[in-house]
Amino acid sequence: MAQGYIPVAAAEGALATAHRASTGHEICSSLPPVYLLVRPLLFLLQPEIAHGLAGALLRATRAPRSVPDADPLLRQTLWGIDFPTPLGLAAGMDKGEVLAPAWFRLGFGWVEIGTVTPRPQRGNERPRLFRLVSQRAIINRMGFNNAGAGAVAGRLRRLPPLPGPICINVGRNKETPNERAAEDYVTAFRTLAPHAQMASINVSSPNTPGLRALQSDLGSLVGEVVKARDSLPRRVPVLVKLSPDEPDELVAQMAKAAQAAGADGIIATNTTVGRGAVLDHPLAAEQGGLSGAPLRERALHVCRLLYRTVSIPVVGVGGIFNAEDAYARIRAGASLVQIYTALVYEGPAVPRRISRGLAALLRRDGLSLAQAVGKDA
Structure with missing residues (x-):
């Protein structure tokens, strides 16, 4: 063997040892070896370039027959759908590339893909994705960049059998006026x-001009999508994703309107345009939605508010980084939880780590998952 070349197995071992020493966590062993080797380098690249390269590497991952480390205590059925764990991948990470086999192999119990619009669109100009490392946060103003519903449907159609459900997140195209938005969603x-x-219906992204105004007549929009759903041969649950930036009274009002129109669940919450927790950061002035640790308390509060307000399941997302965060969201009323920013900062082992920790917390308290939902609401 020529000098200067390191066997892959040795390199993997060295990387795993270094990762364990620096973080205290095991590295995820269910990914392609090349991904394990280059992931630390990806974080040195511009965020969107790193995202694209990671996606290319993950595309080679085969679908698992079951979700790794899915403790039976975490399994539940909602809307007639089996969830191996309550932990899902939030929309925005997979915008229609449909890397579902890789996401499930990482340990996610379900995967939300999108936002997807009827027609392809490029999104906003770059740069449009920013890491606030010291705050464990991300600002994005992507603008629903995606290949369009037709192309994404083709990718979904070609998926192998998966161990958990896929949720598709839909939105309107940028050039579509709000008066015709319902047509795009349908x-x-x-x-x-x-x-x-x-x-899921995305009416709360801050990165499409005028989109959040659709929340003011949410019942009408949800009603149109539900009507379309009811015409399908198979019932597909419809969830609505709400903004964290509205007053509590308006959040409650929107959730009630969505439920009355036939929505099956509420996702709480989308990213925030608020910058109160990151004002001192040099990137705070960048436009876009803020996700990550600074959103945690508001998202937790909204989750608790919605659990008290509606009788349909709530999905908790925003600032969840570990099992304790996920457990707090469940006890606040979330039947399901999602992560996005944690995957960027904590790495590919975080889904399995959260699920293992969540099962341990439930056992510590002598609770089933259903018993824990809303325990502190």
Whole structure:
């Protein structure tokens, strides 16, 4: 062997040892070896370039027959759908590349793909994704960049059997006026829903001009999507993703309107335009939605508020980095939880670590998952 070349096995071992020494955690062993080797380097690149390279590497991952480390205590059925664990990947990480086999192999119990619009769109100009490392946060103003519902539906159609459900997240195209927004949501939903188990409606992204205004007449929009759903041969649950930036009274009002119109669940919450917790950061002035640790307390509060307000399941997302965060969100009323920013900062082992820790916390308290939901609400 020529000098200067390191056997892959030795390199993997060295990387795992270094990772364990620096973080106290095991590295995820279910990924392609090349990903384990280059992941530390990805974090040195511009965020969107790193995202694209990581996606290319993950694309080679085969679908697992079951979710790794899925403790039976975490299994539940909602809307007639089996969830191996309550932990899901939030929309925004997979915008339609449909890397679902890799996400499940990492340990996610379900995967939300999108946001997907009826027609392809490039999104906003770059740079549009920023890491606030000291705050464990991300600012994005991506703008629903995606290949369009038709292309994404084709990718979904070609997926192998998966161990958990897929949720498709739909939105309107940037050039579509709000008066015709319902047409976009219905078109994207009709195209994608036959190839997924769940759907979510994104009316709360801050990165499409005027989109959040749709929350003011949410019942009408949800009603149109539900009507389209009811015409399908298979019932697909419809969830609505809300903003964290509205007053509590308005959040409650929107959730009630969504439920009255036939929504099956609420996702709480999207990113925030608030910067109160990161004002001193040099990137704080960048436009876009803020996710990560600074969103944790507001998202937790909204989750608790919605659990008290509606009788449909709540999905908790925003600032969840570990099992304790996930457990607190569940005890605040979330039946399911999601992560996004934690995957960026904590790495590919975090889904399995959260699930193992969550099961341990439930056992410590002598609770089933269903008993824990809303325990502190």
